[in-house]
Amino acid sequence: GKRIVPYEVIGEKALHNLVDAFYSKVAKHPDLIPIFPDDLSEVAQKQKMFLTEYLGGPKLYTEVHGHPMMRARHLPHEITPTRARAWLSCMSEAMDEIKLDGTIRDEFFSRLVLTARHMVNTPDTVI
Ligand code: HEM
Secondary structure, X not given: OOOOOHHHHHOHHHHHHHHHHHHHHHOOOOOOHHXXXXXXXXXXXXXXXXXXXXXXXXXXXXXXXXXXXXXXXXXXXXXXXHHHHHHHHHHHHHHHXXXXXXXXXXXXXXXXXXXXXXXOOOOOOOO
């Protein structure tokens, strides 16, 4: 049978709106500000291409930047459990803002939870 492609259900415009809403929240989140550049336009552009591919759409990220290997690309940045939670809360709020809901949202978000956990490369400091 025909497989559902989440990218086709969500659509390019909504995905781009989601990424823009997401990075405007990242820019204001105290746990995330220290590790992101001041200008988020380049990472937003990369994220639009990456999520297109992640959701089953055209392989835009791979075409331009090569194999995603996202965990390796995050190793230069201290991704703590606290930062993973902050990232996911920005994404959840961005999904609220663009009114992405239903099964498509739940399945997309559940996958992002797993991917975010996989990016964690640094423990939270205790002292
Ligand atoms: C890049 C943080 C999770 C996708 C980055 C950068 C940071 C970052 C600091 C580099 C920004 C720059 O200097 O250009 C985080 C944190 C996460 C997280 C704190 C929490 C777990 C994720 C997840 C995804 C993702 C779950 C995908 C589903 C990307 C992409 C880039 C990126 C596509 C651009 C990579 C490139 O340079 O080509 N992230 N990230 N990140 N992140 Fe994340």
